[in-house]
Amino acid sequence: MQIEEFFPYKLAVTADVFSRQLASVYGGRHGLSREEWRFLFLLEGSGGVSSLSLSQRTSLDKVQVSRAAARLEEKGLITRTVLGSDRRQRNYSITARGEALFRSAFAAVEARASAILGEMPPDDHAALVRGIAALDQAVARVAAAAGAGDANDAAAADDPARQDAAGSNR
Amino acid sequence: MQIEEFFPYKLAVTADVFSRQLASVYGGRHGLSREEWRFLFLLEGSGGVSSLSLSQRTSLDKVQVSRAAARLEEKGLITRTVLGSDRRQRNYSITARGEALFRSAFAAVEARASAILGEMPPDDHAALVRGIAALDQAVARVAAAAGAGDANDAAAADDPARQDAAGSNR
DNA sequence: CGATGTTCGTTGCAAACGAAACAATCACGC
DNA sequence: GCGTGATTGTTTCGTTTGCAACGAACATCG
Numbered sequence: 343m344q345i346e347e348f349f350p351y352k353l354a355v356t357a358d359v360f361s362r363q364l365a366s367v368y369g370g371r372h373g374l375s376r377e378e379w380r381f382l383f384l385l386e387g388s389g390g391v392s393s394l395s396l397s398q399r400t401s402l403d404k405v406q407v408s409r410a411a412a413r414l415e416e417k418g419l420i421t422r423t424v425l426g427s428d429r430r431q432r433n434y435s436i437t438a439r440g441e442a443l444f445r446s447a448f449a450a451v452e453a454r455a456s457a458i459l460g461e462m463p464p465d466d467h468a469a470l471v472r473g474i475a476a477l478d479q480a481v482a483r484v485a486a487a488a489g490a491g492d493a494n495d496a497a498a499a500d501d502p503a504r505q506d507a508a509g510s511n512r
Numbered sequence: 513m514q515i516e517e518f519f520p521y522k523l524a525v526t527a528d529v530f531s532r533q534l535a536s537v538y539g540g541r542h543g544l545s546r547e548e549w550r551f552l553f554l555l556e557g558s559g560g561v562s563s564l565s566l567s568q569r570t571s572l573d574k575v576q577v578s579r580a581a582a583r584l585e586e587k588g589l590i591t592r593t594v595l596g597s598d599r600r601q602r603n604y605s606i607t608a609r610g611e612a613l614f615r616s617a618f619a620a621v622e623a624r625a626s627a628i629l630g631e632m633p634p635d636d637h638a639a640l641v642r643g644i645a646a647l648d649q650a651v652a653r654v655a656a657a658a659g660a661g662d663a664n665d666a667a668a669a670d671d672p673a674r675q676d677a678a679g680s681n682r
Numbered sequence: 683c684g685a686t687g688t689t690c691g692t693t694g695c696a697a698a699c700g701a702a703a704c705a706a707t708c709a710c711g712c
Numbered sequence: 713g714c715g716t717g718a719t720t721g722t723t724t725c726g727t728t729t730g731c732a733a734c735g736a737a738c739a740t741c742g
Contacts, residue, residue: 466646473640
């Protein structure tokens with residue numbers, strides 16, 4: 343079997359190239375990392391987001407959230423405040439500068455994304471959207487079933503320290 | 513716009529989760545990194561591959577190839593020899609141990625991939641394959657056009673040292 | 683042949699990452 | 713109220729990654 347014909351490989355490579363195309367837009371011109379970009383994306387619109395809902399809604403784990411928040415705060419794009427109800431949690435909100443930067447970046451990113459997706463025949467575009475949605479659901483089903491099972495399976499003899507990752511996000 | 517509904521985000525997240533499912537198979541049980549996995553994939557079957565054709569056929573740049581090759585050689589999974597025709601290039605070939613390891617890993621990976629993809633309704637699966645192929649072509653067209661154009665665009669005023677990345681892989 | 687420029691693979695270095703340890707805060711049982 | 717455990721966010725440590733510089737091997741032109 344040639345690797346080019348192995349579908350998981352093609353999916354990974356294609357998605358990566360596409361993602362890099364967009365990352366070069368918000369990264370190159372606006373200086374945002376992928377985590378920072380997603381972070382601002384979440385904050386934009388909603389006035390303030392607690393760290394809890396942020397972890398749940400993105401594919402960022404708590405370490406990535408912490409680091410991205412530190413950098414964004416340093417750049418003056420977001421503010422971090424401590425919640426009164428639970429003083430462990432943080433409440434993130436976007437600043438005016440952050441919102442302006444994000445709007446600018448978003449317009450450029452969407453333009454690039456539309457340029458690529460618009461290059462596809464409409465039928466293929468619809469197929470892509472449909473296929474990704476279905477894959478998303480399928481991988482969620484299998485991952486839920488295989489998450490504990492295969493992890494233990496893989497750790498059969500030499501890795502007793504591995505615990506199941508049930509409580510983790512991502 | 514909610515980030516969950518932004519298609520590029522959904523594509524990136526879904527592809528990443530799927531890729532990680534497979535990476536946990538060849539990584540967890542067989543101790544291969546993604547680059548090493550792809551490297552062995554390319555070498556398997558073909559008796560020997562020159563470094564030149566290897567860079568062209570994978571999405572690995574020369575640094576990744578060099579490092580993956582060093583680790584694989586250290587593990588005894590491949591051999592590195594110097595070509596007679598051009599003594600700068602290397603000729604990689606897989607060892608018996610490497611081939612055995614790869615075959616075992618491949619069977620497990622394919623099983624996991626089939627488990628996920630087989631979970632999808634056949635129509636959706638067909639749509640996914642079709643959509644990814646179309647996206648692959650579309651992004652290739654746009655990247656070729658925007659590669660130089662937008663890079664210069666982004667580097668408008670502050671990065672005169674940027675040269676076009678035409679000769680680079682990835 | 684010798685000088686210059688190009689290509690290939692490797693290495694150094696700084697930034698980023700993942701996993702585990704950590705401190706701070708909360709929740710609960712007694 | 714107070715110890716014990718759980719949860720949240722941060723930090724630390726070792727590794728990996730991307731980028732640029734480098735040396736070695738070739739090519740080209742005089």
